[in-house]
Amino acid sequence: AQSVTQPDIHITVSEGASLELRCNYSYGATPYLFWYVQSPGQGLQLLLKYFSGDTLVQGIKGFEAEFKRSQSSFNLRKPSVHWSDAAEYFCAVNDGGSQGNLIFGKGTKLSVKP
Amino acid sequence: GAGVSQSPSNKVTEKGKDVELRCDPISGHTALYWYRQSLGQGLEFLIYFQGNSAPDKSGLPSDRFSAERTGGSVSTLTIQRTQQEDSAVYLCASSRGTHNYGYTFGSGTRLTVV
Numbered sequence: 372a373q374s375v376t377q378p379d380i381h382i383t384v385s386e387g388a389s390l391e392l393r394c395n396y397s398y399g400a401t402p403y404l405f406w407y408v409q410s411p412g413q414g415l416q417l418l419l420k421y422f423s424g425d426t427l428v429q430g431i432k433g434f435e436a437e438f439k440r441s442q443s444s445f446n447l448r449k450p451s452v453h454w455s456d457a458a459e460y461f462c463a464v465n466d467g468g469s470q471g472n473l474i475f476g477k478g479t480k481l482s483v484k485p
Numbered sequence: 486g487a488g489v490s491q492s493p494s495n496k497v498t499e500k501g502k503d504v505e506l507r508c509d510p511i512s513g514h515t516a517l518y519w520y521r522q523s524l525g526q527g528l529e530f531l532i533y534f535q536g537n538s539a540p541d542k543s544g545l546p547s548d549r550f551s552a553e554r555t556g557g558s559v560s561t562l563t564i565q566r567t568q569q570e571d572s573a574v575y576l577c578a579s580s581r582g583t584h585n586y587g588y589t590f591g592s593g594t595r596l597t598v599v
Contacts (some may be wrong), residue, residue, distance in 0.1 A: 374551070413593075414592045415588075461527075471582070472533060472541070476527065478527060
């Protein structure tokens, strides 16, 4: 069965530092991969998605992610973190069915130090 | 509407009472999903609608949970005889189709059963 692992429950980075959030997936075929961000008390906002083609995907708010099939990974990166990036980040993969259901990781909470 | 709207945003109910949660998706979005987000559990898929039909109810945790969608638009999730373990944030998402365009989420309903 498809699954998503986000190994880091909580990460703290300094403002202006670079960020990488890890995501590993288990999927038998070419996956559709997503990163979402959730600010406190809010729903989830789509940051970026990968379906096919270029393995480096650009998203909103200066985020990017790289699909690495050999490592079954889809890590999220940002070169310089802003205090407003503090939130929880979820990686997701399609479940392989025709309904478009997504399987989510348990999330990584990002804290930003001034 | 411009976004996915959920109501109420917060609901406190007594154990044993029934509750109804409402989701108003983006106009024209044919696919609608309900997820439950519990502390430490990540996002749990509950049910999916394509139009007014719910071909997959496998995620509903018990027969106390039911959902419907009318006019290919508004959906309600009903929980009968609420239990404390039902306390969670219930998130609704909609999508143009099922081909993994990526969901648009509402802000959720925080349900607290006391």
